[in-house]
Amino acid sequence: MAIRVQSTAFDPGAEVNAMHAANVGVGAVVSFVGYVRDFNDGLDVAGMFLEHYPGMTEKALGKIAIEAEERWPLLKLEVLHRIGALEPGEPIVFVGAASAHRQAAFDACAFVMDYLKTRAPFWKKENTREGARWVEGRDSDHAAADRWKQ
Amino acid sequence: MNLTVKFFARYREALGVDSVKVEGDFATVDDVRALLAKRDGADVLSEQNLMCARNEDLCQLDEPVSDGDEVAFFPTVTGG
Numbered sequence: 001m002a003i004r005v006q007s008t009a010f011d012p013g014a015e016v017n018a019m020h021a022a023n024v025g026v027g028a029v030v031s032f033v034g035y036v037r038d039f040n041d042g043l044d045v046a047g048m049f050l051e052h053y054p055g056m057t058e059k060a061l062g063k064i065a066i067e068a069e070e071r072w073p074l075l076k077l078e079v080l081h082r083i084g085a086l087e088p089g090e091p092i093v094f095v096g097a098a099s100a101h102r103q104a105a106f107d108a109c110a111f112v113m114d115y116l117k118t119r120a121p122f123w124k125k126e127n128t129r130e131g132a133r134w135v136e137g138r139d140s141d142h143a144a145a146d147r148w149k150q
Numbered sequence: 151m152n153l154t155v156k157f158f159a160r161y162r163e164a165l166g167v168d169s170v171k172v173e174g175d176f177a178t179v180d181d182v183r184a185l186l187a188k189r190d191g192a193d194v195l196s197e198q199n200l201m202c203a204r205n206e207d208l209c210q211l212d213e214p215v216s217d218g219d220e221v222a223f224f225p226t227v228t229g230g
Contacts, residue, residue, distance in 0.1 A: 050229070051158060053156070053203075055206050081230075092230070093229070113230060116229060117228075117229065119227065120227060120229050121158065121222075123158060123159035123160070123227060123228050124228045124229070125159070136225075136226065136228070137199065
């Protein structure tokens with residue numbers, strides 16, 4: 001399991017390749033990449049700033065990853081999240097789940113994203129023509145996370 | 151009892167500080183919240199979807215607190 005919270009850019013393709021490079025027992029890699037959009041809630045977005053809670057953010061992501069590893073037979077799990085200033089088109093988040101077979105990888109990747117959206121302390125502030133604004137949480141994110149409750 | 155309280159994102163901006171030290175007899179995170187909610191600009195601490203953490207773990211408002219704890223209040227998280 002690898003958790004990285006960083007202000008520097010990353011290459012999602014290289015991350016996917018690294019998911020199976022060290023283990024030929026990996027039969028499936030499912031990855032999710034989230035990007036900064038140039039439009040949200042009716043306004044053009046020129047960029048955003050991602051605030052986090054140093055210490056807790058890494059701890060929260062680690063707990064989510066451990067829970068995923070307990071629930072599915074994963075061979076590798078990576079969670080990478082940007083902080084600081086980002087521009088439209090840049091990757092914000094990468095989640096990669098590697099397993100022998102596809103279903104565990106699909107489910108673990110979706111689970112990690114759903115929990116990250118509702119439990120990991122990150123906050124987006126968008127720069128728009130009308131000034132900067134904090135992005136508000138969505139009820140649909142909580143509904144998505146609730147489906148994993150056992 | 152001495153605690154450190156941190157604020158993030160919109161709450162940090164509303165309160166004008168990212169961290170405060172508080173002293174008093176607190177049983178729960180909600181006791182800390184209630185004291186701080188009386189400050190200027192602290193209306194945000196009465197929002198229904200407020201989130202909180204104790205020692206870097208998400209918790210509920212009825213979470214007990216101990217001397218030296220770090221408590222945090224913040225709006226709904228929006229990462230990913």
